[in-house]
Amino acid sequence: MSSLEEPISLDRLPSLSNIDHHRFSSTACRPRGEDLGMGYRWIEGRSCSTSNSCEEDFEEYNRENFMWWKQRRGTSRRGISNGRTLSLGRNQVPNGNISDSLYLPDDQYNSCNYNYTMDMPNKLLRDIPKYVKIVEVGPRDGLQNEKNIVPTSIKVELIRKLVSSGLAVIEATSFVSPKWVPQLSDAKEVMEAVKNLEGTRLPVLTPNLKGFEAAIAAGAKEIAVFASASESFSKSNINCSIEESLTRYRAVTHAAQKLSIPVRGYVSCVIGCPVEGAVPPSKVAYVAKELYDMGCFEISLGDTIGVGTLGTVLPMLEAVMVVVPVEKLAVHFHDTYGQSLPNILVSLQMGISTVDSSVSGLGGCPYAKGASGNVATEDVVYMLNGLGIKTNVDLGKLLLAGEFINKHLGRQSGSKTAIAFSRKTADASKI
Amino acid sequence: MLAAKAIDGKLSRWRSFVPIKYFASLPAFERPISAHEDLTSGANALMGSFSDTVCGRNDAMEAENFKNQGVNDFTSLVKYRNDEDIRRPSPWNGQKAVASSYCFPNRVHDMLYMPLRNFSSQSSATSFTDVKTRFLGSIPKFVKIVEVGPRDGLQNEKAIVPTAVKVDLIKMLVSSGLSVIEATSFVSPKWVPQLADAKDVLEAIQSVQGAKFPVLTPNLKGFAAAVAAGAKEVAIFAAASESFSRSNINCSIKDSLYRYREVAHAARNSSIPVRGYISCVVGCPVEGAVSPLQVVYVAKALLDMGCTEISLGDTIGVGTPGTVVPMLEAVLEVVPVEKLAVHFHDTYGQALSNILVSLQMGIRTVDSAVSGLGGCPYAKGASGNVATEDVVYMLNGLGVKTNVDLEKVILAGDFICKHLGRSPGSKVAKALSRIPENASKL
Numbered sequence: 001m002s003s004l005e006e007p008i009s010l011d012r013l014p015s016l017s018n019i020d021h022h023r024f025s026s027t028a029c030r031p032r033g034e035d036l037g038m039g040y041r042w043i044e045g046r047s048c049s050t051s052n053s054c055e056e057d058f059e060e061y062n063r064e065n066f067m068w069w070k071q072r073r074g075t076s077r078r079g080i081s082n083g084r085t086l087s088l089g090r091n092q093v094p095n096g097n098i099s100d101s102l103y104l105p106d107d108q109y110n111s112c113n114y115n116y117t118m119d120m121p122n123k124l125l126r127d128i129p130k131y132v133k134i135v136e137v138g139p140r141d142g143l144q145n146e147k148n149i150v151p152t153s154i155k156v157e158l159i160r161k162l163v164s165s166g167l168a169v170i171e172a173t174s175f176v177s178p179k180w181v182p183q184l185s186d187a188k189e190v191m192e193a194v195k196n197l198e199g200t201r202l203p204v205l206t207p208n209l210k211g212f213e214a215a216i217a218a219g220a221k222e223i224a225v226f227a228s229a230s231e232s233f234s235k236s237n238i239n240c241s242i243e244e245s246l247t248r249y250r251a252v253t254h255a256a257q258k259l260s261i262p263v264r265g266y267v268s269c270v271i272g273c274p275v276e277g278a279v280p281p282s283k284v285a286y287v288a289k290e291l292y293d294m295g296c297f298e299i300s301l302g303d304t305i306g307v308g309t310l311g312t313v314l315p316m317l318e319a320v321m322v323v324v325p326v327e328k329l330a331v332h333f334h335d336t337y338g339q340s341l342p343n344i345l346v347s348l349q350m351g352i353s354t355v356d357s358s359v360s361g362l363g364g365c366p367y368a369k370g371a372s373g374n375v376a377t378e379d380v381v382y383m384l385n386g387l388g389i390k391t392n393v394d395l396g397k398l399l400l401a402g403e404f405i406n407k408h409l410g411r412q413s414g415s416k417t418a419i420a421f422s423r424k425t426a427d428a429s430k431i
Numbered sequence: 432m433l434a435a436k437a438i439d440g441k442l443s444r445w446r447s448f449v450p451i452k453y454f455a456s457l458p459a460f461e462r463p464i465s466a467h468e469d470l471t472s473g474a475n476a477l478m479g480s481f482s483d484t485v486c487g488r489n490d491a492m493e494a495e496n497f498k499n500q501g502v503n504d505f506t507s508l509v510k511y512r513n514d515e516d517i518r519r520p521s522p523w524n525g526q527k528a529v530a531s532s533y534c535f536p537n538r539v540h541d542m543l544y545m546p547l548r549n550f551s552s553q554s555s556a557t558s559f560t561d562v563k564t565r566f567l568g569s570i571p572k573f574v575k576i577v578e579v580g581p582r583d584g585l586q587n588e589k590a591i592v593p594t595a596v597k598v599d600l601i602k603m604l605v606s607s608g609l610s611v612i613e614a615t616s617f618v619s620p621k622w623v624p625q626l627a628d629a630k631d632v633l634e635a636i637q638s639v640q641g642a643k644f645p646v647l648t649p650n651l652k653g654f655a656a657a658v659a660a661g662a663k664e665v666a667i668f669a670a671a672s673e674s675f676s677r678s679n680i681n682c683s684i685k686d687s688l689y690r691y692r693e694v695a696h697a698a699r700n701s702s703i704p705v706r707g708y709i710s711c712v713v714g715c716p717v718e719g720a721v722s723p724l725q726v727v728y729v730a731k732a733l734l735d736m737g738c739t740e741i742s743l744g745d746t747i748g749v750g751t752p753g754t755v756v757p758m759l760e761a762v763l764e765v766v767p768v769e770k771l772a773v774h775f776h777d778t779y780g781q782a783l784s785n786i787l788v789s790l791q792m793g794i795r796t797v798d799s800a801v802s803g804l805g806g807c808p809y810a811k812g813a814s815g816n817v818a819t820e821d822v823v824y825m826l827n828g829l830g831v832k833t834n835v836d837l838e839k840v841i842l843a844g845d846f847i848c849k850h851l852g853r854s855p856g857s858k859v860a861k862a863l864s865r866i867p868e869n870a871s872k873l
Contacts, residue, residue, distance in 0.1 A: 018448060122756050124566070124791050247547070306862070309828020310787070338821040339828070340857035342787040345752060349566055371862040379780035386751025386781070416780035420748070420813040 129353035131390045133168055135300070135330060136377060138405070139190075140171040140205060142362025144183050145373065146409065152186045156193040158405050162359060163200045165397035167377075171224065174205035175215045188218045195219035203264055207238065212252050216259065223256055224264040225249040227291060229284040230273035231305070237268070246290050253295045265291030266332070270301045270316055273309035279313070281319030291324040298328050300356055303343070306336025306365060306373070314341045317350050330354035333375055336365045340375035341383055348389075355380055361404035361414025376415030378402060455588075464803055483854070485637045490496050531818030533611035571795035573832045575611065576819060577742070577772060579848070580649060581632075582613040584624050584804025584816055589849065594628045598635040600847050604801060613666065616647035616658045634662040645706055649680065654694045658701060665698055666706040667691040669733060671726045672715035675746070679710070689733050695736040707733035711757055712743045720754075721759035732766045740770050742798055745785065748778025748807060749814070753790040772796035777818055778807045782817035783825055790829070797822055802844030803856025818857030820844060 111266050120302055139159050143150055155173070162170050172194055178185030187204065195218070203222035206212040215223055227245050228234035234242045253263045269276075270284045288299045301320060303313075321331065331347045331354070333340035344355055358374035365373040399418050406413050413419055455537045581601050585592055597615075604612050614636060620627035629646065636644060637724075645664040648654040657665055667688050670676035676684045696707045711718075712726045726743065733741050743762065745755070755775075762771065773789045773796070775782040786797055800816035807815040841860045848855050855861055 006565060030513050122760065124788055125752065125756060148660070192504045308824050310567070311828040311830050315814040316837075336858060337824050338783060338818070339825055342825060345784045345787060346566065365862070383781055383784060385753050387753040416814055417776060420778045422808070423813045 020117050021204065060143065064224060076180070097415050106223065124178065124349065125387065127351060128348045128387060128389065129351065131353065132348065132384055133330075133354045133375060134384075134391055134393060135169040135171065135354060136162055136167045136359060137171045137332070137356050137374065138162070138358040138360070138377070140174050140184070141356075142358040142360075142374060144181050145363045146183055148409075149183055150408065152189045152193070154405070154408050155186070158359075158401060159190070159194050159202070160197065161397070161401035161404055162275045163197050164394075165267075166391075166393045167200060167398075169201045172202040172204055172220075174207075175211035175218075175220075176205065176207050188214065191215070191218035191220055195221070196380045202260075208248055209251055209255060210254055216261070220261075222264070224254070224260050224266060225291070225296070226253055226266045226268065227275075227287050228268045229287050230269040230279050232275035233269045233273045236275065242287060246287075249291070250294050251256045257295055262297045265296035265299045266302055267291065267299060268302045268304045270320075271303045271312045272305055274305055281316040284316055285319040285323050288320045288329075292324045292328065296328075298330055298354065299324055300330040300332045300354075302332035303334055304339075306334030306339065306355060306371075308333060308343050309339050310342065310346050312399055313346055314350070317347060317352070321350070327353065330356055332356035334365060334373050335361065335375045336371045336373065341379060344375070344380060345383070348387075359398060359415075360406055360418060362405065372414055374414075376402075376413075376417070378415040378417040380412075382417045434698075445714045457619060460807050478720065501630055523774060528872045566791060567829075569793045570790045570829060570831065571793065573795065573834075574790070574826055575772075575796045576609060576822065576833055576835055577796060577798045578609045578612040579774070579798050579816065580604070580612075580800035580802070580804045580819070581603060582616050582626070583798075584800040584802075586616065586623050587805045588625055590851070591625055592850065594631045594635070595629070596847070597632050598848050600801075601632070601636050601644075602639060602845060603839070603843035605639055607843060608833075608835040609840070610644060610834065611643045611645065614644040614646055616649075617653035617660075617662075618647065618649050630656065632662045633657070633662060637661045650690055651693050651697060654697055658703070662703070664704050664706065665694065666708060667694055667733075667738070668708045668710065670710045670715075671729050672711040672718050672721050674717035675715045677709045678717060684729060688729070688736070692736045693735070695738065699737055704739045705737060707738035707741045709733070709741065710744045710746040714747055716747050723758045726758055727761050727765055727789055730762050731757060734766050736769065740772055740796065741766055742772040742773035742774045742796075744798075745776055748776030748781065748813075750775065750785050751779075751781050752784055754787055755785045756792070759794070763792070767818075768793045769795065772798055774798035776807060776815050777803065777817045778813045778815060783821060786817070786822060787825070790831070801840055801857075802848055802860060804847065814856055818844075818855075818859070820857040820859040821856075824859045 071379050139155055159170055159172060170207040173183045173190045175187050201222050203224045205217050206215050206223045231242055233247055238245055256263045267287050270279050289297050299428045329352050331352055333343045357377040357380045359377045361372055361374055361376035363373040365371040378398055381391055381395050384391050402413055402418050446480050578590055581597055615629040615632045618625045643664050645666045646657050646662045648657050648665045673684055676687055680687055695705050709729050711721050715721050730741050771794050773794050775785045799819040799822045802818045803814055803816055803818035805815040807813040819840050823833055823835050826833050844855050844860050
């Protein structure tokens, strides 16, 4: 497809402030001495004979510049990109049915080392964290909505593939009553099969002490609890009021603390509730604070029905950031209305550095059938790569994991990035 | 560069637009929010200010009530808000949704379209005000949406869509409030058979009021045909990447600009405005990454030849805020922000975040296609244009005026998708549709 295999990194572009814009107008013809800026190589002494000569000059300049860029590219292959994306090479793809051209464009377009804190002091991107932790919730939040029971071996294989892609935290399963979530009734088996996987944390959901004990017995080393910011949702989802659920979780966290097991807290319906409507940020702040005080090391704010936009996300984040430090916050947006990526971007701009997502967008919205639910990890990683944020996630391997589970579920990927990459190989002849 | 230099963070924006003597006559929700100086920081303040935005109409009495009674009475506030609102009839209003007992009430959308400008976290921490000014200060109050579905969307369809259907689609889009709809393209039918009926479509919509209908004209011949058919606005299409220009329109950038200069000249003589498109502003399917300088060059050329607006298109959808921001910064050096539009593709799902950063940089025109019509020609089956419904949803949530009725756009999208025999390409439409896709899955 393309001969370029290296991203043109921005710090190697001539500084734009050195451009004489007058040059490109129809009246300017000769380069002036003061136009010579960093990296420019004007062709000296060229005279303008026709009114089109400026374009000719520019073409020449452009050509020269491209030569210069190409040279730079050639010399610093390894140094430019993050090593992980360069690792997507011919000899790295485990099964041969995904061609290399699948991944090269990824390198070109988004694995650039745009170092925004230094080279690009644009106020919009200045304070974005340099490193973002992605919490993968596909095996739990994603699969739990599937009607057809996924065999334990497939779940374990999915988790293994996700681990190999570099994800730091993968929510493995949930120790809830099989009566409520039959899909995850094999929690014990899954946990026992994956507990020894190195390099990744594998939290599990534990709604009460019984679940907690089962989780510990199966080998869990990290747990999560799930509260709601909306009273009605709490009653309908876990059959008790917010206060009752918090009391329950206090018992769980207390037991966890005794065993030095970290606890992650989820708050659902942080923007809107399917029953109540909009949820006040103060309520979210209250629940987040309660979870934080009882000992959760991280609070994940979930927009359960995906209705959030900047206008509602910002006030909510502001409210919560008053009571919980930003480094302990995570965001868990749903893509039901396609708004999750802008919401994630805004959260990053506010300083949040942990994002929940689900491989291939697994997990539909239980409240709007057929609508999408979780945001797809591939799309999030694509955006973060483009922003120059480190994630330590190998997009290629992630795509493989997504493909694996979709093949089993017999459906198309919920991630636009995955579809685009898979289509590109299929249609390379179009270009 | 565009920046709302705030004299004081809250009021300057208003002052620049509304003479002081008219303040009192503004609707309550548009009045400056300095009335709440007395609120103290902390949860109380947040609740209080939130209640103001939730009311939307800044009914001070109701807000007081809410604050005093605490959050338990929030639901009563919700009911109040909805009763006074006039809901236009729509297929999903009041309908028990989608075989699920959790009917997602439509009213939530009203609740959530909070006019962001009115929100003020009265917390004394100045960092929050900074944050808002920084992230939201430059977002325009009004954004114009240029609907490209009938042209850019349909032109990639294999099955020829009948002229009558195209005309109906355009009429439905006009009725939703979209003020600019790209109707068709006067290119050779050999290249784009779908739009061979350009003349008929244009003649059929001559009488439709309330919207502008630009048409694509790649050369003088097309321009003459467009004018003969009654076009009042034309568009031209250049590329920022040499290889793409050659493969897409069979000539170099320089030659295409030369050709367009002729069209622009003829348009100027007929007093017809010209819109310029630049494709591949971030990446090219052949060349790879495209330097912002290339885009600057083409943008300046288009501006100089008289284009009233320049639309920057990320043709293969590979842009992310990391590449879009430098590109926009570069172009903003040579083109004034009010003449710029952004045309992102959603191939990698990045369009909405790209649109968001563009808005934050002050861009106020966004191209989109109803129901995400128009796949990516370079990755078949992948999505292309961003869906108008999703864009409008986001803009509504930001408190940005668009004058577009989301429900009517969804209706138009349903109409064309039913004809094309496929499900909507818009997540908002899917979430709100009455016919669930996978009803049996859950």
